[in-house]
Amino acid sequence: MGTGVDVLEAGAGPPVVLLHSSVSGNRQWTALVNDLRDRHRVLAPNLLGYGATPPFAEPRPQRLADQAALVHAVLDGVDEPVALVGHSFGGAVAMRAAVELGDRVRALVLLEPNPVALLDRVGRRDAFAEACALRDHVQRHGTAGTWADAAPRFADYWLGDGSWDAMPDSRRAAFVAALPPNRHEWDAVTDPEMTVDDVAPQGVPTLVVHDPATRRPIREVVEVLAAVRPDWRFATLPEGGHMAPLVRPDLVTPVVTSFLAAS
Template sequence: MAASEVFVREAGSGPGVVCLHSNASSSSQWRGLMDSLSRRHRVLAPDAYGAGKSPGWPMDRPLTLADEAEFIEPVLQRAGSPLVLVGHSYGAAVALIAALRQPARVKALVLYEPTLFSLIEAESPQPNAADGIRHAVAAAAAALDRGDTNGAAEHFIDYWMGTGSWAATPESRQLPIATSVRNVRHWAQALFTEPTPLAAFRSLELPVLYMVGDRSTASAHGVARLLVPALPRVTPHRFDTLGHMGPVTDPEPVNRVIEDFLARL
């Protein structure tokens, strides 16, 4: 696909930093981080397939994380080498796959709860730590089949943010989220069936900041339990009061930790 089809926000100049957003979000979630980092870095934040202003997945076959990494390849090239990849949730999973594809061009990884549920599935059969998100996706998909996009968004958002979170979301934010959640089957397929084994991540000999919220879900914590020990040069950071959507709900403390990490590289 042509590079022009990837919508990307850009700010600043200097060493490249590419920020990858979570599901049901867009590049706009990184505006605060872009403002602060752009004083010393060239910061680029693309919209993933079906998010923000980027096109939807155009193929009949299932979407993979490798497809997501290929889609943002023009953005990574524009950022130059070596670059830093910042990712949240689904975006953090894409960042890991992109780093494995070309590790020599990645200076460091900044991850907030990557959602590589395939690692949980490979470790143990169901029931396991991924059951909560599996059930939420099934409920959201059933709602979509009934034509109930709001109901689908409620199942998905309330899983990640707690019961009642969707109802409390301002109406101005509900429409783009509900539109994005139509991709929930694509997201789940990519995350649950990713073929990369845990052992592959042991080859990432680069600095990794791995952030986790204590108030997050069993699925996110289950991935962290496996990934953190596998990454050779990892710096774990836990936020006592944050959940999975910390970079969106409480960007200031998350952004400060990211800035401090980058300053030490």
């Protein structure tokens, strides 16, 4: 499965790789894994710095290709066409991996993907600035080592206003402990060299799913993708927000499984 990659494997059949969001881990896919395992070989790696996968340690900014290398590792020895499913940061990683894998990819499902550098590329600078403000907040506290001070704003932004105050102390502690990899992930999704062709494969059956009430940068990323890849499919969720794959798997799982079956 690739040296150093912590991966959950279940089931048998056509392979599906699941890529989790920031401040999460492959455990976020429990409901989807349980639904897919009867007919798919499911591979759910922990990204860099999560679970037992080593953290990013290069003396340079992280790039999506660094995370996509984990996908290549878990697919070592897999000869069948593969489907990729990614949420948020995992969605951006899935996009890059799909470009690199080329015709090995039979389907791509993106749940609120966040390659926000594309916003700057097409002049959507207000939405890009909103994302960068959160990036700067996280990285400033990361440099200072004050992760507990970074967490409330991050949690409220992605989980919804007031989420941090509503968390029990045990959940807050786990959230803070999972936050450090995000410092490097922001470099990957705001990469100034990123182009559409770097992350948006052509000729791959692709579904993009989002909640219309999600945060502005994600909403506008979806609009950009719809403009540059009109052959992709786009679907909305009635609720759940950015974290719908975790908080409303009952809504997300049927959308993912039906698209994979049709592909």
